[in-house]
Amino acid sequence: MAAASGEGDANRAPAIRDYDPERGFQTPAETGRGRVLVWRIFLDRLAWSPEPLLGLLAEDERDRAARMTSAAGRREYVVVRALLRMLLGERLGIAPESVRFSIGPMGKPSLSLGTPGPPLECGVSHSHALALLAVAAGGEVGVDVERERRGLRAEAVARRFFSVSEARIVRQREGAARREAFYRLWTRKEAYMKARGRGLARAFPRFTVSADASPRLIADEEDGGAPAEWGLADIPVPRPYRAACAWKRVGGEPGAESTGRK
Numbered sequence: 001m002a003a004a005s006g007e008g009d010a011n012r013a014p015a016i017r018d019y020d021p022e023r024g025f026q027t028p029a030e031t032g033r034g035r036v037l038v039w040r041i042f043l044d045r046l047a048w049s050p051e052p053l054l055g056l057l058a059e060d061e062r063d064r065a066a067r068m069t070s071a072a073g074r075r076e077y078v079v080v081r082a083l084l085r086m087l088l089g090e091r092l093g094i095a096p097e098s099v100r101f102s103i104g105p106m107g108k109p110s111l112s113l114g115t116p117g118p119p120l121e122c123g124v125s126h127s128h129a130l131a132l133l134a135v136a137a138g139g140e141v142g143v144d145v146e147r148e149r150r151g152l153r154a155e156a157v158a159r160r161f162f163s164v165s166e167a168r169i170v171r172q173r174e175g176a177a178r179r180e181a182f183y184r185l186w187t188r189k190e191a192y193m194k195a196r197g198r199g200l201a202r203a204f205p206r207f208t209v210s211a212d213a214s215p216r217l218i219a220d221e222e223d224g225g226a227p228a229e230w231g232l233a234d235i236p237v238p239r240p241y242r243a244a245c246a247w248k249r250v251g252g253e254p255g256a257e258s259t260g261r262k
Contacts, residue, residue: 014038014134014233014245021046025087036136036247038143038235039087043079044129050078056085056096080126080133087133088122123194123245130241139250142195143235144187145243154182161204162189163219169211181211187244188215188232195230195246215244 014036019025025039054062061081068074085096088111092099102110111120123134123143132143155178158170166185173181188209196203207220215232235243 014235014247016040016235018042019083019133025090036134036139036141036231036245038132038134038245040235040237041080041083041126041131041133042129043076043126043131046079048075048079050075053078053082056082058101076126076128076131080124080131083131084122084124084133087135088120091120091135123191125190125194125243127241130237130243132235132243132245134245134247136247137250139248140195141245141247142191142193143243143245144190144194145235145237145241146183146187146190148179148183148240148242152179152182154178158182158185163205163208165208166211183242184215184234184244185209185211187234187242188246191244191246192217192230192232195248217246 016038017026017040019039019041050065054065057065057078061078065074065078068077082096085099088099089096100111111122121136121139121141123132123136123141125132125143125145127145127147130145130147132145134141134143155167155171158167162170162185170178170182170185189204189207192207192209193203203222206222207226208218209232210216210218215234217227217230217232220226229249231247231249233245235245237243
C-alpha cells in the first residue's frame, strides 16, 4: 500500500510506515518536536503466539489478557500491547518490559513520569486483523481504526453520538455515500477524542469534524481554539477498514511531517 502524502499543506498527514517483523520499527534516530509517526500492523501476517510475549507486559495487562474469553481477542490484545512496548522501548532506548504506562481516566495510555528518554505521547488502536501505533514527540496524539460492520444503522448511531450538523450529513446521504460519510466522521472523532482523553458518550456530540475528503476539526464546544491547534488525517488502510489520526500541533508547527514509506 502506498504511503500517505500531503507535504506542503497546513494539515499535513503523519509519516506512515508498515511494520516489518524482520526489521522492527526502524524508528528514525531523531524525531522532530511535534512530528507524528504512525505504523500500520497487519496482525494476520504475524505468526505470533501470545504466550512468549506475556513477559513483556505489566501485571495489569497480563491480568486483563487472562480474563479474556476469546482466544482471538486475547491474542490481538497481547500482540498489540507487546508491539507498543517494543516500539516505545526502541524509541526510548530501554527494554520493552521497562516501559511504564499511566492510564488516564478515559483509558488513554501515557508514559509514566520518570520514564527515561525524551517526552513522547503514544496512541494505539486495533480492530481484528489491523492495528495502528502512533508516537509524537511533545504533542498529544490519537489514532482509531474500525472495520466496517454489516447492517450498521448509521443514521441512528449518528443521531445518538454525532453533533447536529454531522448527523444531518449522514441523514441526507444514502447507500455508499452515507457509509463513507459515517466512517469518516466516526474515525476522525474517535482519533480526536482518544488524543484528548475524553469519554465517548459525553464528548462526541460536543465537537464537529469534517465529512469530506479534507480532514479537519471544525469546532469544539469545550475548546474554542482547538481547530487552529489540532490536525486530523485519514490513514490509508485496506477495505473493509477505515482509520484516522489526530494530533496537537506543537510550537507553532503546521502539522506532522509527511515522509511516510513502507
